[in-house]
Amino acid sequence: xxxRRQIEVSGIVQGVGFRPYVYRxxxxxxxxxxxRNTSAGVTIEVQxxxxxxxxxxxxxxxxxxxxxxxxxxxxxEVACNGDTDFRIVHSCTGEEVRTLISPDVAICPDCLRExxxxxxxxxxxxxxxxxxxxxxxTIVRDIPYDRPSTSMAVFPMCASCQAEYDDPLNRRFHAQPxxxxxxxxxxxxxxxSGRHIFCRDPIAEAASGLSxxxxxxxxxxxxxxxxxxxxxxxxVKLLRERKRRVEKPFAIMVPDLQxxxxxxxxxxxxxxxxxxxxxxxxxxxxxxxxxxxxxVAPFNRYLALFLPYTPLHYLLLREGGFRALVMTSxxxxxxxxAIDNQEAVRRLNGLADYFLxxxxxxxxxxxxxxxxxxGGVTRQMRRSRGFVPVPVFLKDEQPSVLAxxxxxxxxxxxxxxxxxxxxxxxGDLENAESYGFFGEAIEHLERILEIQPTILAYDxxxxxxxxxxxLQQGSRLVGVQHHxxxxxxxxxxxxxxxxxxxxxxxxxxxxxxxxxxxxxxxxAGYNDFKRAAHFEYVPLPGGAAAIRxxxxxAVSCLAHHFGRDFLNLEIPxxxxxxxTKTDLVLRMIEQKINSPLTSSCGRLFDxxxxxxxxxxxxxxxxxxxxxxxxxxxxxxxxxxxxxxAPDGDGWIIGTRPLFEAIVGDLKQDIGVGEISRRFHNGLVxxxxxxxxxxRDKSALNRVCLSGGTFHNVYLSQQLEARLTNAGFEVFTxxxxxxxxxxxxxxxxxxxxxxxxRWAFAGYLPALTPRRDx
Ligand SMILES: [Zn+2]
Ligand SMILES: [Zn+2]
Ligand SMILES: [Zn+2]
Numbered sequence: 001x002x003x004r005r006q007i008e009v010s011g012i013v014q015g016v017g018f019r020p021y022v023y024r025x026x027x028x029x030x031x032x033x034x035x036r037n038t039s040a041g042v043t044i045e046v047q048x049x050x051x052x053x054x055x056x057x058x059x060x061x062x063x064x065x066x067x068x069x070x071x072x073x074x075x076x077e078v079a080c081n082g083d084t085d086f087r088i089v090h091s092c093t094g095e096e097v098r099t100l101i102s103p104d105v106a107i108c109p110d111c112l113r114e115x116x117x118x119x120x121x122x123x124x125x126x127x128x129x130x131x132x133x134x135x136x137x138t139i140v141r142d143i144p145y146d147r148p149s150t151s152m153a154v155f156p157m158c159a160s161c162q163a164e165y166d167d168p169l170n171r172r173f174h175a176q177p178x179x180x181x182x183x184x185x186x187x188x189x190x191x192x193s194g195r196h197i198f199c200r201d202p203i204a205e206a207a208s209g210l211s212x213x214x215x216x217x218x219x220x221x222x223x224x225x226x227x228x229x230x231x232x233x234x235x236v237k238l239l240r241e242r243k244r245r246v247e248k249p250f251a252i253m254v255p256d257l258q259x260x261x262x263x264x265x266x267x268x269x270x271x272x273x274x275x276x277x278x279x280x281x282x283x284x285x286x287x288x289x290x291x292x293x294x295x296v297a298p299f300n301r302y303l304a305l306f307l308p309y310t311p312l313h314y315l316l317l318r319e320g321g322f323r324a325l326v327m328t329s330x331x332x333x334x335x336x337x338a339i340d341n342q343e344a345v346r347r348l349n350g351l352a353d354y355f356l357x358x359x360x361x362x363x364x365x366x367x368x369x370x371x372x373x374x375g376g377v378t379r380q381m382r383r384s385r386g387f388v389p390v391p392v393f394l395k396d397e398q399p400s401v402l403a404x405x406x407x408x409x410x411x412x413x414x415x416x417x418x419x420x421x422x423x424x425x426x427g428d429l430e431n432a433e434s435y436g437f438f439g440e441a442i443e444h445l446e447r448i449l450e451i452q453p454t455i456l457a458y459d460x461x462x463x464x465x466x467x468x469x470x471l472q473q474g475s476r477l478v479g480v481q482h483h484x485x486x487x488x489x490x491x492x493x494x495x496x497x498x499x500x501x502x503x504x505x506x507x508x509x510x511x512x513x514x515x516x517x518x519x520x521x522x523x524a525g526y527n528d529f530k531r532a533a534h535f536e537y538v539p540l541p542g543g544a545a546a547i548r549x550x551x552x553x554a555v556s557c558l559a560h561h562f563g564r565d566f567l568n569l570e571i572p573x574x575x576x577x578x579x580t581k582t583d584l585v586l587r588m589i590e591q592k593i594n595s596p597l598t599s600s601c602g603r604l605f606d607x608x609x610x611x612x613x614x615x616x617x618x619x620x621x622x623x624x625x626x627x628x629x630x631x632x633x634x635x636x637x638x639x640x641x642x643x644x645a646p647d648g649d650g651w652i653i654g655t656r657p658l659f660e661a662i663v664g665d666l667k668q669d670i671g672v673g674e675i676s677r678r679f680h681n682g683l684v685x686x687x688x689x690x691x692x693x694x695r696d697k698s699a700l701n702r703v704c705l706s707g708g709t710f711h712n713v714y715l716s717q718q719l720e721a722r723l724t725n726a727g728f729e730v731f732t733x734x735x736x737x738x739x740x741x742x743x744x745x746x747x748x749x750x751x752x753x754x755x756x757r758w759a760f761a762g763y764l765p766a767l768t769p770r771r772d773x
Pocket of ligand 2: 157158159160161162179180181182183184
């Protein structure tokens with residue numbers, strides 16, 4: 001008996017080869033019907049013998065194309081009609097391709113095989129792609145996502161490419177960036193001042209430059225990289241000097257998994273992350289036998305590794321026979337990555353010896369993503385290329401909100417329905433170029449996602465550039481406290497409602513009392529939060545200077561607990577202090593000059609790192625805390641004590657016993673590895689104790705862990721394990737960074753909750769006036 005079914009599929013099912021896939025699945029079973037794109041995804045009607053139709057329905061989600069992401073799949077029974085064949089119906093309502101745009105992903109195995117097949121017409125073509133791979137997000141100018149709206153518009157397809165594009169059974173059916181040697185983009189080689197170098201094979205020339213120890217700027221998918229031979233110590237040093245990057249680790253690209261396994265420890269989860277279509281940079285522990293020079297990642301037990309993801313990368317690595325290439329963002333220190341050829345020559349002037357460019361325009365910059373793998377789980381540290389603009393799927397419908405994020409590692413977030421679209425990594429907004437990119441990213445994402453938010457969420461810090469921008473927009477505004485946003489972000493990602501116990505640990509966030517928070521335990525829901533415990537306040541002598549110079553934090557903490565008497569302590573830290581500078585810092589603290597108070601957990605790490613001799617000054621953000629974690633030695637030990645003093649409804653975490661114990665250990669020449677371990681264990685024990693006290697008081701049993709401090713693998717794993725052992729349900733970040741890169745998601749859901757309360761109360765706050773910038 002014939003039956004007919006209608007199937008509504010939502011999620012990422014457009015522009016990813018879904019229609020030809022369904023077409024093949026249906027025609028292979030000789031079923032009739034059709035498929036069309038709708039505003040929510042695709043609708044399929046399929047008709048034929050009952051068993052065949054059921055088989056089709058069973059196979060459909062399981063064998064979907066690699067880039068498809070199905071979020072809902074609903075089957076209805078409908079009446080049969082006279083259909084005799086299966087057709088792809090082109091929508092003329094303008095609804096087509098108005099849903100989710102897929103991210104840029106790595107070259108697929110089929111294209112890779114063709115790339116190195118001398119018989120293929122795209123042999124060694126650096127822009128080979130198909131519906132299963134290649135650029136998307138970074139080449140989209142506008143919607144709908146089809147060729148005229150992309151930077152491929154200037155490359156009319158040749159007859160062969162057009163035939164592939166039009167054939168539903170071809171892997172390149174409606175692959176918008178489809179191209180070949182004859183009709184598509186081409187690479188070129190420029191010298192350091194941007195003059196074209198005539199040569200037969202620009203990639204081979206660039207590879208020989210790299211082999212000779214030179215620095216080559218390589219145009220990629222979301223921006224330029226600066227490349228150098230990672231096995232050549234002198235080349236790595238040269239790149240550090242030119243980029244003014246003293247010690248911050250460089251990411252390295254290795255040709256394949258085998259090469260990665262030769263230098264780092266790689267478990268199953270790490271392998272999956274490395275080989276995933278997103279191809280993020282993965283932080284991996286170095287093997288003892290690792291042959292990569294230490295200059296690539298000084299004082300670090302980890303290497304930042306990734307595999308090639310564009311055809312151009314494969315050609316370059318293979319051409320030069322490189323075992324590893326440093327591939328670092330094409331920028332000067334913290335500026336945004338360069339994307340345009342002329343811009344690259346201007347901004348990377350003096351950094352690169354050659355420019356390997358191409359003429360396919362990058363419309364929106366998108367840095368490499370960074371993940372770490374711990375306990376078999378992949379966690380985002382920087383969610384960017386390969387992941388954006390895939391939304392974070394939320395539990396409930398949300399009003400449209402724009403959340404503008406924080407100051408450092410900025411991202412923005414737009415919500416629509418059950419989707420939260422986090423932007424790519426934008427960077428540190430105190431940098432003028434990044435601030436410009438911030439504005440561009442908001443405009444571009446609002447356009448391609450078709451979201452016109454009327455509610456705007458921002459951080460309470462009055463000096464953040466994102467906050468100042470928000471206050472000028474003429475919108476309905478919701479200010480969200482920094483650590484409340486962190487916990488809300490973790491709740492949203494984990495589809496939690498109600499209230500939780502939240503540990504929000506990071507370096508800096510503006511508190512509701514005007515002090516700098518950062519070691520916070522909250523009782524929080526989307527609607528509000530209560531500060532239940534925090535580290536005791538200590539002065540931050542010199543503000544930002546204290547962040548760059550951890551020794552100031554150690555002096556501040558010692559002076560706070562022991563007064564100027566600490567100067568008589570017989571420990572190495574005190575002996576090596578510069579008397580004049582120390583006296584200046586002490587006077588700043590005593591006279592309360594430029595010494596804001598802070599409860600920051602990150603600054604506590606800084607103080608302990610300086611005190612134990614690990615690092616007195618940092619060259620990049622969180623360096624002291626990272627090196628303190630790296631110093632942990634494996635022996636078992638107890639944690640340092642901390643005390644809990646009742647404070648109103650909650651507690652203040654006193655650190656005096658901690659510093660007394662560290663000073664005691666230093667006097668006895670206890671090694672830094674042991675001190676670091678005791679410090680970490682002390683934090684874990686204290687947090688578990690606080691969680692227990694809060695559970696007794698509030699009956700809450702769910703704990704959320706958020707904030708940049710949770711990028712610390714040891715602390716995260718120990719705390720999660722100990723809390724779980726104590727019977728808590730523990731929720732952490734996976735898809736969204738724990739640090740400030742995930743802040744905008746939390747801001748968005750807190751603002752959405754406020755908007756729902758307004759709607760419930762039948763009240764709408766006035767728009768704030770729009771001000772000229
Ligand atoms: Zn492909
Ligand atoms: Zn062609
Ligand atoms: Zn933060």
